[in-house]
Amino acid sequence: MSPASPTIAIIGAGITGLTAAYRLSQRGYTVKVFEQSPQTGGAIRTLRENGYVIEGGPNSLQLGSNEVRQLIKDVGLEADLQIANAAAKKRFIVRGGKFVPVPMSPLSFFRTPLFSFRTKCAIFSEMLKRAQVRPTDVSLAELVRSHFTQELVDYALNPLIAGIYAGDPEKLSVRHAFPALWEAERSHGSLLRGMLANAKAKKARGESGAAPIVSFKGGLQTLTDTLAAKLPAGAIHLNATLESIQPGRPHRLNWQQLGAAHTAEFDLVLLALPATSLAQLSFGPAAARPLALLNEITQPPVSSLFLGYRREQVGHALDGFGGLVPAVEHRSVLGILFSSTLFPARAPAGHIGLTVFAGGLRQPDIAQLNTDELLARIGLDLRELVGITTPPQFVKHTYWPRAIPQYSIGYERYLTALDQIEEAHAGLFIGGNVRDGISLQDCLKSGEKMAKKASDFLSK
DSSP states (O other): OOTTSOEEEEEOOSHHHHHHHHHHHHTTOEEEEEOSSSSSOTTOOEEEETTEEEESSOOOEEOOSHHHHHHHHHTTOGGGEEEOOGGGGOEEEEETTEEEEOOOSHHHHHHOSSSOHHHHHHHHHGGGOOOOOOSSOOBHHHHHHHHSOHHHIIIIIHHHHHHHTSSOTTTBBHHHHOHHHHHHHHHHSOHHHHHHHHHHHHHHTTOOSOOOEEEETTOTHHHHHHHHHHSOTTOEEOSEEEEEEEOSSSEEEEEEETTEEEEEEESEEEEOOOHHHHHHOEETTTTBOTTGGGGGSOOOOEEEEEEEEEGGGBOSOOOSSEEEOOGGGOOSOSEEEOHHHHSTTSSOTTEEEEEEEEETTTOHHHHTSOHHHHHHHHHHHHHHHHOBOSOOSEEEEEEESSOSOOOBTTTHHHHHHHHHHHHHSTTEEEOSTTTSOSSHHHHHHHHHHHHHHHHHHHTO
Protein backbone atom coordinates (compact mmCIF):
# COMPACT_ATOMS: atom_id res chain seq x y z
CA MET A 1 0.00 0.00 0.00
CA SER A 2 1.31 3.44 -0.90
CA PRO A 3 0.87 6.44 1.45
CA ALA A 4 -1.74 7.79 -0.98
CA SER A 5 -3.96 4.69 -0.76
CA PRO A 6 -7.58 5.49 0.24
CA THR A 7 -8.39 5.15 3.93
CA ILE A 8 -11.82 4.00 5.11
CA ALA A 9 -13.34 4.47 8.56
CA ILE A 10 -15.98 1.95 9.59
CA ILE A 11 -18.05 2.93 12.61
CA GLY A 12 -19.49 -0.10 14.40
CA ALA A 13 -17.98 -3.56 14.81
CA GLY A 14 -21.10 -5.67 14.60
CA ILE A 15 -21.61 -8.18 11.80
CA THR A 16 -22.35 -5.43 9.25
CA GLY A 17 -19.27 -3.35 10.03
CA LEU A 18 -16.94 -6.33 10.31
CA THR A 19 -18.15 -7.82 7.02
CA ALA A 20 -17.60 -4.50 5.24
CA ALA A 21 -14.17 -4.09 6.84
CA TYR A 22 -13.10 -7.60 5.87
CA ARG A 23 -14.19 -7.22 2.24
CA LEU A 24 -12.54 -3.81 1.86
CA SER A 25 -9.34 -5.02 3.51
CA GLN A 26 -9.32 -7.93 1.05
CA ARG A 27 -9.46 -5.42 -1.78
CA GLY A 28 -6.36 -3.66 -0.49
CA TYR A 29 -7.86 -0.62 1.22
CA THR A 30 -6.68 0.68 4.59
CA VAL A 31 -9.55 0.22 7.04
CA LYS A 32 -10.02 1.43 10.59
CA VAL A 33 -12.94 0.08 12.62
CA PHE A 34 -14.25 2.07 15.58
CA GLU A 35 -16.39 0.35 18.22
CA GLN A 36 -17.88 2.02 21.29
CA SER A 37 -18.03 -1.15 23.41
CA PRO A 38 -15.05 -3.14 24.72
CA GLN A 39 -15.65 -6.02 22.30
CA THR A 40 -16.55 -6.70 18.69
CA GLY A 41 -19.64 -8.56 17.53
CA GLY A 42 -22.46 -6.14 18.33
CA ALA A 43 -25.60 -8.08 19.26
CA ILE A 44 -23.85 -11.42 18.68
CA ARG A 45 -22.77 -12.68 22.09
CA THR A 46 -21.79 -16.27 22.76
CA LEU A 47 -20.87 -17.38 26.28
CA ARG A 48 -19.54 -20.74 27.49
CA GLU A 49 -20.26 -21.45 31.15
CA ASN A 50 -20.67 -24.64 33.19
CA GLY A 51 -20.70 -26.75 30.04
CA TYR A 52 -23.45 -24.67 28.37
CA VAL A 53 -23.13 -22.67 25.15
CA ILE A 54 -25.32 -19.60 25.51
CA GLU A 55 -26.36 -17.14 22.81
CA GLY A 56 -27.29 -13.82 24.36
CA GLY A 57 -28.39 -12.31 21.04
CA PRO A 58 -29.24 -14.07 17.77
CA ASN A 59 -29.36 -17.85 18.14
CA SER A 60 -28.81 -18.99 14.57
CA LEU A 61 -28.00 -17.90 11.03
CA GLN A 62 -29.98 -18.77 7.92
CA LEU A 63 -27.73 -20.04 5.14
CA GLY A 64 -30.10 -18.65 2.57
CA SER A 65 -28.01 -16.51 0.25
CA ASN A 66 -24.90 -16.79 -1.86
CA GLU A 67 -23.32 -13.90 0.06
CA VAL A 68 -23.58 -15.71 3.40
CA ARG A 69 -22.22 -18.98 2.04
CA GLN A 70 -19.36 -17.24 0.25
CA LEU A 71 -18.30 -15.24 3.32
CA ILE A 72 -18.22 -18.36 5.50
CA LYS A 73 -16.10 -20.08 2.86
CA ASP A 74 -13.76 -17.13 2.43
CA VAL A 75 -12.98 -16.82 6.14
CA GLY A 76 -12.37 -20.58 6.42
CA LEU A 77 -15.28 -21.54 8.67
CA GLU A 78 -16.96 -24.21 6.54
CA ALA A 79 -15.51 -26.99 8.70
CA ASP A 80 -16.89 -25.30 11.83
CA LEU A 81 -20.45 -25.06 10.55
CA GLN A 82 -23.18 -26.78 12.55
CA ILE A 83 -26.39 -27.57 10.69
CA ALA A 84 -29.48 -27.52 12.88
CA ASN A 85 -30.63 -30.90 14.12
CA ALA A 86 -33.16 -32.58 11.82
CA ALA A 87 -35.57 -32.65 14.77
CA ALA A 88 -35.50 -28.84 14.76
CA LYS A 89 -37.64 -28.80 11.60
CA LYS A 90 -40.58 -29.37 13.91
CA ARG A 91 -42.07 -26.13 15.27
CA PHE A 92 -44.78 -25.49 17.82
CA ILE A 93 -47.40 -22.80 18.42
CA VAL A 94 -49.46 -22.51 21.57
CA ARG A 95 -53.19 -23.06 21.20
CA GLY A 96 -55.52 -23.82 24.07
CA GLY A 97 -52.65 -23.65 26.55
CA LYS A 98 -50.52 -26.33 24.87
CA PHE A 99 -47.77 -26.53 22.28
CA VAL A 100 -49.32 -27.77 19.02
CA PRO A 101 -47.05 -28.86 16.14
CA VAL A 102 -47.07 -26.60 13.10
CA PRO A 103 -48.23 -28.67 10.09
CA MET A 104 -45.35 -29.39 7.72
CA SER A 105 -47.21 -31.26 4.95
CA PRO A 106 -50.59 -31.02 3.20
CA LEU A 107 -51.91 -34.05 5.11
CA SER A 108 -50.84 -32.70 8.50
CA PHE A 109 -52.32 -29.32 7.56
CA PHE A 110 -55.74 -30.90 7.02
CA ARG A 111 -55.49 -32.67 10.37
CA THR A 112 -54.02 -29.88 12.51
CA PRO A 113 -56.12 -28.45 15.36
CA LEU A 114 -54.28 -25.14 14.99
CA PHE A 115 -56.74 -23.86 12.37
CA SER A 116 -60.44 -24.21 11.71
CA PHE A 117 -61.94 -25.66 8.56
CA ARG A 118 -62.78 -22.12 7.41
CA THR A 119 -59.13 -21.04 7.60
CA LYS A 120 -57.99 -24.18 5.80
CA CYS A 121 -60.41 -23.45 2.98
CA ALA A 122 -59.31 -19.80 2.86
CA ILE A 123 -55.69 -20.86 2.31
CA PHE A 124 -56.59 -22.88 -0.76
CA SER A 125 -59.00 -20.27 -2.20
CA GLU A 126 -56.32 -17.57 -1.78
CA MET A 127 -54.49 -19.07 -4.75
CA LEU A 128 -57.26 -17.61 -6.97
CA LYS A 129 -56.66 -13.97 -5.96
CA ARG A 130 -55.96 -11.48 -8.73
CA ALA A 131 -53.11 -8.97 -8.75
CA GLN A 132 -53.77 -5.91 -6.62
CA VAL A 133 -51.93 -2.60 -6.48
CA ARG A 134 -52.62 -0.82 -3.20
CA PRO A 135 -52.43 2.98 -3.24
CA THR A 136 -50.84 3.11 0.21
CA ASP A 137 -48.87 0.90 2.54
CA VAL A 138 -50.78 -1.32 4.98
CA SER A 139 -49.95 -3.27 8.08
CA LEU A 140 -48.82 -6.85 7.76
CA ALA A 141 -51.88 -7.99 9.72
CA GLU A 142 -54.24 -6.12 7.39
CA LEU A 143 -52.64 -7.68 4.32
CA VAL A 144 -52.79 -11.24 5.66
CA ARG A 145 -56.31 -10.76 7.01
CA SER A 146 -57.52 -9.58 3.59
CA HIS A 147 -56.14 -12.74 1.98
CA PHE A 148 -56.98 -15.30 4.65
CA THR A 149 -58.73 -15.03 8.06
CA GLN A 150 -58.32 -13.35 11.44
CA GLU A 151 -57.60 -16.78 12.89
CA LEU A 152 -54.52 -17.09 10.69
CA VAL A 153 -53.39 -13.66 11.88
CA ASP A 154 -53.89 -14.71 15.51
CA TYR A 155 -52.37 -18.19 15.41
CA ALA A 156 -49.75 -17.97 12.67
CA LEU A 157 -48.76 -14.38 11.87
CA ASN A 158 -48.85 -12.94 15.38
CA PRO A 159 -46.57 -15.55 16.99
CA LEU A 160 -44.25 -15.49 13.95
CA ILE A 161 -43.78 -11.72 14.29
CA ALA A 162 -43.22 -12.12 18.02
CA GLY A 163 -40.40 -14.53 17.19
CA ILE A 164 -38.81 -12.41 14.44
CA TYR A 165 -39.39 -8.81 15.48
CA ALA A 166 -40.66 -9.13 19.07
CA GLY A 167 -43.31 -6.94 17.49
CA ASP A 168 -46.95 -6.56 16.48
CA PRO A 169 -48.15 -7.38 12.92
CA GLU A 170 -50.88 -4.75 13.30
CA LYS A 171 -48.15 -2.08 13.29
CA LEU A 172 -45.49 -3.47 10.96
CA SER A 173 -45.33 -2.15 7.41
CA VAL A 174 -45.72 -4.74 4.67
CA ARG A 175 -43.79 -2.59 2.23
CA HIS A 176 -40.74 -2.22 4.47
CA ALA A 177 -40.79 -5.22 6.82
CA PHE A 178 -41.88 -7.83 4.26
CA PRO A 179 -41.30 -6.36 0.80
CA ALA A 180 -41.53 -9.80 -0.83
CA LEU A 181 -45.20 -10.03 0.23
CA TRP A 182 -45.85 -6.49 -0.97
CA GLU A 183 -44.47 -7.37 -4.40
CA ALA A 184 -46.20 -10.77 -4.44
CA GLU A 185 -49.62 -9.14 -4.11
CA ARG A 186 -48.83 -6.56 -6.79
CA SER A 187 -47.49 -9.08 -9.30
CA HIS A 188 -49.50 -12.23 -8.58
CA GLY A 189 -52.48 -11.24 -6.44
CA SER A 190 -52.09 -14.43 -4.44
CA LEU A 191 -49.42 -14.29 -1.75
CA LEU A 192 -48.99 -18.05 -2.06
CA ARG A 193 -48.49 -17.91 -5.82
CA GLY A 194 -46.03 -15.08 -5.35
CA MET A 195 -44.05 -17.07 -2.78
CA LEU A 196 -43.89 -20.04 -5.17
CA ALA A 197 -42.61 -17.78 -7.94
CA ASN A 198 -40.01 -16.35 -5.57
CA ALA A 199 -38.84 -19.85 -4.72
CA LYS A 200 -38.40 -20.62 -8.43
CA ALA A 201 -36.36 -17.43 -8.88
CA LYS A 202 -34.10 -18.41 -5.98
CA LYS A 203 -33.59 -21.82 -7.53
CA ALA A 204 -32.54 -20.16 -10.77
CA ARG A 205 -29.94 -18.18 -8.78
CA GLY A 206 -28.55 -21.35 -7.25
CA GLU A 207 -30.30 -20.80 -3.92
CA SER A 208 -32.66 -23.74 -4.23
CA GLY A 209 -34.32 -25.56 -1.38
CA ALA A 210 -35.14 -24.47 2.14
CA ALA A 211 -32.31 -22.41 3.60
CA PRO A 212 -30.52 -24.41 6.32
CA ILE A 213 -30.39 -23.03 9.85
CA VAL A 214 -26.77 -23.02 11.00
CA SER A 215 -24.36 -21.96 13.70
CA PHE A 216 -20.74 -22.82 14.50
CA LYS A 217 -19.16 -25.25 16.92
CA GLY A 218 -18.21 -22.42 19.21
CA GLY A 219 -21.43 -20.47 18.68
CA LEU A 220 -22.28 -17.53 16.44
CA GLN A 221 -19.57 -15.32 17.89
CA THR A 222 -17.10 -17.55 16.05
CA LEU A 223 -18.04 -15.67 12.87
CA THR A 224 -17.53 -12.15 14.22
CA ASP A 225 -14.38 -13.16 16.11
CA THR A 226 -12.96 -14.64 12.91
CA LEU A 227 -13.81 -11.58 10.83
CA ALA A 228 -12.11 -9.35 13.41
CA ALA A 229 -9.03 -11.60 13.51
CA LYS A 230 -8.73 -11.45 9.70
CA LEU A 231 -8.23 -7.67 9.78
CA PRO A 232 -4.72 -6.20 9.93
CA ALA A 233 -3.19 -5.62 13.35
CA GLY A 234 -4.32 -2.30 14.81
CA ALA A 235 -7.32 -1.97 12.50
CA ILE A 236 -9.89 -2.21 15.30
CA HIS A 237 -10.27 0.52 17.94
CA LEU A 238 -12.43 -0.57 20.89
CA ASN A 239 -13.92 1.74 23.55
CA ALA A 240 -13.97 4.43 20.87
CA THR A 241 -16.97 6.78 20.83
CA LEU A 242 -17.49 8.82 17.68
CA GLU A 243 -18.37 12.39 18.64
CA SER A 244 -18.65 14.19 15.31
CA ILE A 245 -18.12 13.98 11.58
CA GLN A 246 -16.86 16.95 9.60
CA PRO A 247 -17.90 15.89 6.09
CA GLY A 248 -15.73 16.88 3.16
CA ARG A 249 -12.91 15.67 0.97
CA PRO A 250 -11.59 14.05 3.14
CA HIS A 251 -14.00 13.46 6.06
CA ARG A 252 -12.70 14.34 9.49
CA LEU A 253 -13.72 12.21 12.47
CA ASN A 254 -13.50 13.24 16.12
CA TRP A 255 -13.73 10.51 18.72
CA GLN A 256 -13.02 9.74 22.36
CA GLN A 257 -11.12 6.63 23.39
CA LEU A 258 -10.42 5.82 27.04
CA GLY A 259 -10.63 9.47 28.03
CA ALA A 260 -8.45 10.82 25.22
CA ALA A 261 -9.65 12.91 22.27
CA HIS A 262 -8.61 11.92 18.75
CA THR A 263 -9.00 13.38 15.27
CA ALA A 264 -8.21 11.78 11.91
CA GLU A 265 -9.14 12.18 8.25
CA PHE A 266 -10.55 9.47 6.00
CA ASP A 267 -11.48 9.26 2.34
CA LEU A 268 -14.65 7.30 3.11
CA VAL A 269 -16.80 6.75 6.19
CA LEU A 270 -19.13 3.76 6.60
CA LEU A 271 -21.71 3.92 9.40
CA ALA A 272 -22.82 0.50 10.64
CA LEU A 273 -24.59 1.71 13.77
CA PRO A 274 -27.97 1.13 15.44
CA ALA A 275 -30.64 3.82 15.10
CA THR A 276 -30.03 5.31 18.55
CA SER A 277 -26.32 5.84 17.83
CA LEU A 278 -26.99 7.32 14.39
CA ALA A 279 -29.45 9.73 16.00
CA GLN A 280 -26.71 11.09 18.27
CA LEU A 281 -24.16 11.77 15.52
CA SER A 282 -23.05 15.36 15.08
CA PHE A 283 -22.34 16.63 11.55
CA GLY A 284 -20.43 19.69 10.41
CA PRO A 285 -19.15 22.78 12.25
CA ALA A 286 -22.65 23.61 13.49
CA ALA A 287 -22.86 20.20 15.23
CA ALA A 288 -26.20 19.48 13.57
CA ARG A 289 -27.89 16.14 14.21
CA PRO A 290 -29.76 15.47 10.97
CA LEU A 291 -30.56 11.89 11.97
CA ALA A 292 -32.09 12.79 15.35
CA LEU A 293 -35.51 11.62 14.16
CA LEU A 294 -34.19 8.02 14.20
CA ASN A 295 -34.68 8.16 17.96
CA GLU A 296 -38.39 7.88 17.20
CA ILE A 297 -38.00 4.38 15.75
CA THR A 298 -39.70 1.93 18.08
CA GLN A 299 -37.23 -0.57 19.57
CA PRO A 300 -38.97 -2.50 22.36
CA PRO A 301 -37.01 -4.11 25.20
CA VAL A 302 -36.45 -7.88 25.16
CA SER A 303 -35.14 -10.24 27.82
CA SER A 304 -33.46 -13.51 26.87
CA LEU A 305 -33.24 -16.12 29.61
CA PHE A 306 -31.05 -19.16 29.02
CA LEU A 307 -32.11 -21.89 31.46
CA GLY A 308 -30.28 -25.14 32.13
CA TYR A 309 -32.02 -28.21 33.60
CA ARG A 310 -31.35 -31.86 34.19
CA ARG A 311 -33.17 -33.75 31.44
CA GLU A 312 -35.55 -35.44 33.88
CA GLN A 313 -36.74 -32.03 35.12
CA VAL A 314 -38.44 -31.31 31.78
CA GLY A 315 -41.59 -33.14 30.83
CA HIS A 316 -41.72 -32.08 27.18
CA ALA A 317 -39.92 -34.21 24.57
CA LEU A 318 -38.22 -31.03 23.22
CA ASP A 319 -38.46 -32.60 19.79
CA GLY A 320 -38.23 -29.47 17.71
CA PHE A 321 -36.90 -25.96 17.21
CA GLY A 322 -39.09 -24.50 19.93
CA GLY A 323 -42.48 -22.88 20.30
CA LEU A 324 -44.03 -19.46 19.80
CA VAL A 325 -46.89 -17.92 21.75
CA PRO A 326 -49.77 -15.95 20.17
CA ALA A 327 -50.89 -12.83 22.01
CA VAL A 328 -54.44 -14.20 22.25
CA GLU A 329 -53.13 -16.95 24.55
CA HIS A 330 -52.27 -14.32 27.20
CA ARG A 331 -48.91 -15.75 28.28
CA SER A 332 -45.86 -14.04 29.78
CA VAL A 333 -43.37 -15.42 27.24
CA LEU A 334 -43.01 -14.67 23.54
CA GLY A 335 -41.49 -18.05 22.84
CA ILE A 336 -39.24 -20.85 24.07
CA LEU A 337 -36.31 -22.08 22.02
CA PHE A 338 -35.13 -25.67 22.56
CA SER A 339 -31.47 -24.63 22.38
CA SER A 340 -29.87 -27.99 23.19
CA THR A 341 -32.06 -29.72 20.58
CA LEU A 342 -31.27 -27.15 17.91
CA PHE A 343 -27.49 -27.67 17.93
CA PRO A 344 -25.30 -30.38 19.51
CA ALA A 345 -23.11 -29.88 22.58
CA ARG A 346 -25.05 -26.88 23.89
CA ALA A 347 -25.57 -28.46 27.33
CA PRO A 348 -23.62 -30.88 29.56
CA ALA A 349 -24.40 -34.59 29.33
CA GLY A 350 -27.74 -35.39 30.93
CA HIS A 351 -28.85 -31.75 30.78
CA ILE A 352 -30.80 -29.52 28.39
CA GLY A 353 -30.85 -25.82 27.63
CA LEU A 354 -33.84 -23.62 26.87
CA THR A 355 -33.87 -19.97 25.77
CA VAL A 356 -36.96 -18.05 26.85
CA PHE A 357 -37.84 -14.69 25.29
CA ALA A 358 -40.04 -12.15 27.06
CA GLY A 359 -41.13 -8.57 26.58
CA GLY A 360 -41.08 -7.02 23.16
CA LEU A 361 -43.79 -4.69 21.93
CA ARG A 362 -46.40 -6.99 23.45
CA GLN A 363 -45.33 -6.73 27.12
CA PRO A 364 -42.32 -4.40 27.48
CA ASP A 365 -42.71 -4.24 31.27
CA ILE A 366 -41.94 -7.96 31.60
CA ALA A 367 -38.61 -7.57 29.78
CA GLN A 368 -37.53 -5.02 32.38
CA LEU A 369 -37.96 -7.34 35.38
CA ASN A 370 -34.85 -8.50 37.21
CA THR A 371 -33.83 -12.14 36.89
CA ASP A 372 -35.67 -13.45 39.96
CA GLU A 373 -38.84 -11.53 39.15
CA LEU A 374 -38.73 -12.73 35.56
CA LEU A 375 -38.27 -16.37 36.59
CA ALA A 376 -41.27 -16.08 38.91
CA ARG A 377 -43.36 -14.44 36.18
CA ILE A 378 -42.70 -17.15 33.57
CA GLY A 379 -42.98 -20.08 35.99
CA LEU A 380 -46.58 -20.90 35.03
CA ASP A 381 -45.71 -20.89 31.32
CA LEU A 382 -42.76 -23.22 31.85
CA ARG A 383 -44.90 -25.60 33.84
CA GLU A 384 -47.86 -25.71 31.46
CA LEU A 385 -45.97 -25.58 28.16
CA VAL A 386 -42.89 -27.73 28.76
CA GLY A 387 -43.65 -29.52 32.03
CA ILE A 388 -41.07 -27.87 34.29
CA THR A 389 -41.89 -27.71 37.99
CA THR A 390 -38.44 -27.23 39.56
CA PRO A 391 -35.97 -24.32 39.51
CA PRO A 392 -33.30 -24.30 36.78
CA GLN A 393 -29.80 -25.56 37.52
CA PHE A 394 -28.29 -22.71 35.52
CA VAL A 395 -29.51 -19.22 34.54
CA LYS A 396 -28.07 -16.55 32.25
CA HIS A 397 -30.15 -13.42 31.73
CA THR A 398 -29.44 -11.03 28.83
CA TYR A 399 -31.42 -7.79 28.69
CA TRP A 400 -31.70 -5.65 25.57
CA PRO A 401 -33.25 -2.27 26.51
CA ARG A 402 -33.69 -1.31 22.84
CA ALA A 403 -33.75 -4.48 20.79
CA ILE A 404 -35.10 -4.86 17.26
CA PRO A 405 -36.11 -1.79 15.20
CA GLN A 406 -39.74 -2.03 14.15
CA TYR A 407 -40.29 -1.30 10.46
CA SER A 408 -43.66 0.29 11.16
CA ILE A 409 -46.04 2.01 8.75
CA GLY A 410 -44.44 5.31 7.77
CA TYR A 411 -40.90 3.93 8.08
CA GLU A 412 -40.01 5.52 4.74
CA ARG A 413 -39.39 8.86 6.46
CA TYR A 414 -36.42 7.33 8.28
CA LEU A 415 -35.11 5.77 5.08
CA THR A 416 -35.48 9.12 3.32
CA ALA A 417 -33.39 10.79 6.03
CA LEU A 418 -30.64 8.20 5.50
CA ASP A 419 -30.78 8.71 1.73
CA GLN A 420 -30.50 12.48 2.13
CA ILE A 421 -27.40 12.25 4.33
CA GLU A 422 -25.66 10.01 1.79
CA GLU A 423 -26.63 12.31 -1.09
CA ALA A 424 -25.40 15.39 0.79
CA HIS A 425 -22.04 13.90 1.73
CA ALA A 426 -20.19 12.00 -0.99
CA GLY A 427 -18.18 9.12 0.41
CA LEU A 428 -20.47 8.53 3.39
CA PHE A 429 -22.47 5.28 3.45
CA ILE A 430 -24.95 3.89 5.99
CA GLY A 431 -26.01 0.27 6.51
CA GLY A 432 -27.18 -2.18 9.14
CA ASN A 433 -30.51 -3.21 10.63
CA VAL A 434 -31.92 0.30 10.58
CA ARG A 435 -32.02 0.12 6.80
CA ASP A 436 -31.37 -3.26 5.22
CA GLY A 437 -33.36 -5.78 7.27
CA ILE A 438 -33.15 -7.08 10.82
CA SER A 439 -32.05 -10.69 10.43
CA LEU A 440 -28.45 -11.75 10.90
CA GLN A 441 -28.38 -12.71 7.22
CA ASP A 442 -29.71 -9.26 6.25
CA CYS A 443 -27.07 -7.50 8.35
CA LEU A 444 -24.27 -9.57 6.85
CA LYS A 445 -25.53 -8.80 3.34
CA SER A 446 -25.71 -5.12 4.31
CA GLY A 447 -21.99 -5.19 5.07
CA GLU A 448 -21.32 -6.73 1.67
CA LYS A 449 -23.45 -4.04 0.02
CA MET A 450 -21.64 -1.21 1.81
CA ALA A 451 -18.26 -2.64 0.82
CA LYS A 452 -19.35 -2.74 -2.82
CA LYS A 453 -20.67 0.83 -2.68
CA ALA A 454 -17.35 1.99 -1.20
CA SER A 455 -15.32 0.13 -3.84
CA ASP A 456 -17.46 1.45 -6.67
CA PHE A 457 -17.13 4.99 -5.32
CA LEU A 458 -13.34 4.75 -5.12
CA SER A 459 -13.04 3.28 -8.61
CA LYS A 460 -14.81 6.20 -10.29
